[in-house]
Amino acid sequence: MRADIQIYSPSANQISMRSIVGSGTLQSINAGEPTIGANASAATWTGAVKIAADADPTGVTAHRFTGIAKSDSSDTVAAAGYVEVWVPCANTIYSADAKTASLVASQALIDAMRFKRVVFDLTSTKWSVDTAASDSVANGLVILGGDWTKGEVRFLIIPTVSIIGQIPSA
């Protein structure tokens, strides 16, 4: 959903880039949604991105995280389009709602999940942070803090799951 994921603190070097989005759906990506490479490793290269899936981003997928959409995509059912994505610089800090608000309903709850590695959740069209996911080296979101009054968490996305420095996990 539009604006589900926001840049809480941009890198000083934050830039965006325009990427291809394939045809087949009308405006398949909204601003504030996560994107991944449409190409798997070693695939025929197209440079296209697509909307991520539930439980992305991780180091176990061949589709690297390509950033949060800055704009709505311009693709249609009949024609490919473009989307602006924020380059996932390692120092960028993001914010989004927790999937389960009661899990971040106090500062003590947020403190106790600091540095935990989790993933995004996609339920219906709503993107959130699945703070209940088990900590795993393959998970790409690292919780740094949050705002319990808003049910919101702040997090990094580690370069090892993104175009910045992906190392596929086992």
Next chain:
Amino acid sequence: MRGDIKLYRPSEDQISIRALTAISASINAGEPTVSSDASGSSTGVVKEGATHDPTTASAHRFTGIAKSDSSDTAAAAGYVDLWVPFADTIYSASALTTAEASTQAKIDALKFKRVYLDLTATKWTVDSSVADAVTHAVVIIGGDYAKSTFQFLITPLASIIGHYPSA
């Protein structure tokens, strides 16, 4: 010991975060910290690093240099403020063996070597004599021979920023 490790040049994005500490953690500003949790668990608690940290071979991720003394006591848990270990933060600390950093030529010859931190008694230093290894997270990038100090990076592969465990 307080002030052993300094931010020689902070990242442009440098921020600090407050993390939990256990009873009697006794972390001083300028000391390295690691997550108390191994992979698969999560309490949000950090502790002082151990000698030969940080490495990518540990399940305890590097969580940053302490910005403050921790507030824990013998009876109660507390907090410590940490400098988030961004990849472009440059640190400085004394050499374990001052003779190894006593000339510019010696420092030049150590440039890009991957080493680790040493803790002897309560003093944190850079152990520049350890053999270069892919698992060592301290990367020497310079120094000041007049002070026998090294300037170094800490690779994200050993930290919360981009941990990737080595075999």
